[in-house]
Amino acid sequence: MNDILLVEKFKKKTGIDFENTQLLKESITHRSNGDSGSYERLEFLGDSILSFLTSLYLYKKNKDFSEGELSKKRSEIVNRENLAFVFDKLNLDEIIIADRKSLKTLPDSIKEDVVESIFGAIYLEKGLRGVKKFFKLLLKNSREISDEFYAKNQLQELSLVKFKKLPLFKTEVYSNEKFKCKVYLDGKYYAQSVGKTKKESEKKAAKNALKKIYKESV
Amino acid sequence: MNDILLVEKFKKKTGIDFENTQLLKESITHRSNGDSGSYERLEFLGDSILSFLTSLYLYKKNKDFSEGELSKKRSEIVNRENLAFVFDKLNLDEIIIADRKSLKTLPDSIKEDVVESIFGAIYLEKGLRGVKKFFKLLLKNSREISDEFYAKNQLQELSLVKFKKLPLFKTEVYSNEKFKCKVYLDGKYYAQSVGKTKKESEKKAAKNALKKIYKESV
Numbered sequence: 001m002n003d004i005l006l007v008e009k010f011k012k013k014t015g016i017d018f019e020n021t022q023l024l025k026e027s028i029t030h031r032s033n034g035d036s037g038s039y040e041r042l043e044f045l046g047d048s049i050l051s052f053l054t055s056l057y058l059y060k061k062n063k064d065f066s067e068g069e070l071s072k073k074r075s076e077i078v079n080r081e082n083l084a085f086v087f088d089k090l091n092l093d094e095i096i097i098a099d100r101k102s103l104k105t106l107p108d109s110i111k112e113d114v115v116e117s118i119f120g121a122i123y124l125e126k127g128l129r130g131v132k133k134f135f136k137l138l139l140k141n142s143r144e145i146s147d148e149f150y151a152k153n154q155l156q157e158l159s160l161v162k163f164k165k166l167p168l169f170k171t172e173v174y175s176n177e178k179f180k181c182k183v184y185l186d187g188k189y190y191a192q193s194v195g196k197t198k199k200e201s202e203k204k205a206a207k208n209a210l211k212k213i214y215k216e217s218v
Numbered sequence: 219m220n221d222i223l224l225v226e227k228f229k230k231k232t233g234i235d236f237e238n239t240q241l242l243k244e245s246i247t248h249r250s251n252g253d254s255g256s257y258e259r260l261e262f263l264g265d266s267i268l269s270f271l272t273s274l275y276l277y278k279k280n281k282d283f284s285e286g287e288l289s290k291k292r293s294e295i296v297n298r299e300n301l302a303f304v305f306d307k308l309n310l311d312e313i314i315i316a317d318r319k320s321l322k323t324l325p326d327s328i329k330e331d332v333v334e335s336i337f338g339a340i341y342l343e344k345g346l347r348g349v350k351k352f353f354k355l356l357l358k359n360s361r362e363i364s365d366e367f368y369a370k371n372q373l374q375e376l377s378l379v380k381f382k383k384l385p386l387f388k389t390e391v392y393s394n395e396k397f398k399c400k401v402y403l404d405g406k407y408y409a410q411s412v413g414k415t416k417k418e419s420e421k422k423a424a425k426n427a428l429k430k431i432y433k434e435s436v
Contacts, residue, residue, distance in 0.1 A: 051266045
């Protein structure tokens with residue numbers, strides 16, 4: 001693929017325009033291609049940028065999350081499986097520069113590396129603002145990951161907008177090792193669920209309440 | 219300590235001025251202080267910022283380092299011992315908010331956490347540019363860490379400037395498990411050293427050559 005075509009293809013996939021074609025090429029070149037430089041150093045940089053942007057995003061979005069919850073959520077975004085998933089969604093396979101005889105199908109580890117190294121290249125080319133654009137694309141194309149995690153947040157926001165007050169979560173011990181949570185919005189019972197911890201029961205109940213509201217609003 | 223005094227003290231130590239006193243306080247408050255909020259969430263954010271800034275700094279500074287060398291070097295900067303060392307150098311102990319009866323001497327783990335959480339707070343207060351200032355302060359106050367790592371780079375730059383050519387490293391097997399390296403600048407012998415690997419002997423020899431040059435130029 002010639003340079004102009006590569007830049008065009010990349011722009012079509014990501015919305016990002018590269019002037020430094022060499023940098024773009026380095027970020028998508030696997031070492032099996034030979035001695036012309038490969039993505040390892042950019043991956044070192046990009047990995048840390050992705051982790052930073054993910055942390056910042058989660059920190060701002062989830063004011064009531066503990067450090068442990070934030071870490072767990074971060075790992076759901078930056079783990080190998082999700083990055084390989086994003087790689088596939090963006091069809092980055094089409095532009096990878098590698099010895100495709102020995103690498104007919106790319107392993108997830110390479111897909112992960114390339115997504116990370118692209119973060120590095122975009123940062124060097126476009127700065128923080130540019131790389132935030134690519135991060136948004138990554139989020140949009142990520143696997144659907146534990147949306148219960150957000151259910152409580154979403155329900156709170158929704159209840160504040162709709163009723164000007166927070167939802168009420170009433171949680172009680174349900175059986176030996178379980179908790180039951182009931183959710184009330186504006187004083188009215190909406191949904192319930194059972195979970196192994198108080199928190200789990202609340203998240204599940206929030207999710208059920210959201211489902212009900214979405215159904216009502218259709 | 220009242221808020222104004224805290225902000226002043228922090229500025230004296232770091233050169234950084236906080237308007238959001240609450241944020242600054244959160245970043246230096248250990249959970250032993252009680253329920254008023256502690257640094258854990260900021261530490262989650264700051265840890266990733268520190269890692270990003272360190273990676274960026276090393277990536278730009280060491281164009282000939284492999285990913286492995288960059289990672290090794292990064293861990294020398296962001297590891298617990300060094301961050302605790304920086305904490306002590308900046309006398310941050312004076313401003314920590316904690317139950318000082320149960321925490322008369324702070325363990326390194328808390329010192330590490332606080333340095334990281336301060337990165338988080340400064341980023342939120344001052345953005346990337348502000349937090350880079352604090353990163354420079356961290357580098358300046360870090361332990362002297364394997365400056366041999368940089369000796370070869372420095373010698374190369376110096377030789378290029380002074381003689382318009384690279385230094386010559388002549389390395390040979392010295393004994394059973396050792397290597398000896400001699401350094402020549404502009405064709406003239408400068409220094410030598412012995413090491414367990416070829417690379418180690420070169421780094422040490424480069425360091426010795428640098429010492430000699432610095433002496434000559436005094």
